[in-house]
Amino acid sequence: IGAGVFICEIQQNSNCTYRMYDYDRRDKFGNPRELHVKKALDVVDNHKYIKDNKTEVVIARNEHFTEERLVQCKYFEVYKYDVNDEAKITVDEASFVSVLFINGSGTIETDDYEKTMEFKAGDSFFVSAGLRSIIIKGQATMVVTRV
Numbered sequence: 001i002g003a004g005v006f007i008c009e010i011q012q013n014s015n016c017t018y019r020m021y022d023y024d025r026r027d028k029f030g031n032p033r034e035l036h037v038k039k040a041l042d043v044v045d046n047h048k049y050i051k052d053n054k055t056e057v058v059i060a061r062n063e064h065f066t067e068e069r070l071v072q073c074k075y076f077e078v079y080k081y082d083v084n085d086e087a088k089i090t091v092d093e094a095s096f097v098s099v100l101f102i103n104g105s106g107t108i109e110t111d112d113y114e115k116t117m118e119f120k121a122g123d124s125f126f127v128s129a130g131l132r133s134i135i136i137k138g139q140a141t142m143v144v145t146r147v
Contacts, residue, residue, distance in 0.1 A: 018039045065081055098126055
């Protein structure tokens, strides 16, 4: 991983973490943190991932924004939005929405206009599931994830 590389890691909730390497970090008593190399290797799925190019598709394109589906599987969906002016994103009861701004700046607000917040590149927002929309205003590229 180097300069110019952007990683957005999507993972499911888990009650355990296996550490294969921990950058020589120490616990609160100054001891090296425990590693779990064997356990981690036991659960790794090392089958080669073959990208399904049929899932990457432009959903919407107009003068205000472009919406592109990057990934869709049984666990999650990931979309990329390029916003030139304004984009409205529906948040239904089936899933929360995670919004991560890759570049740009502007505002994010609820469709009832009760809450407006500014954003810049690197900011992320968690929008709980429910029947509403959020409105993104400005110039930005963002990654939107649903489960």
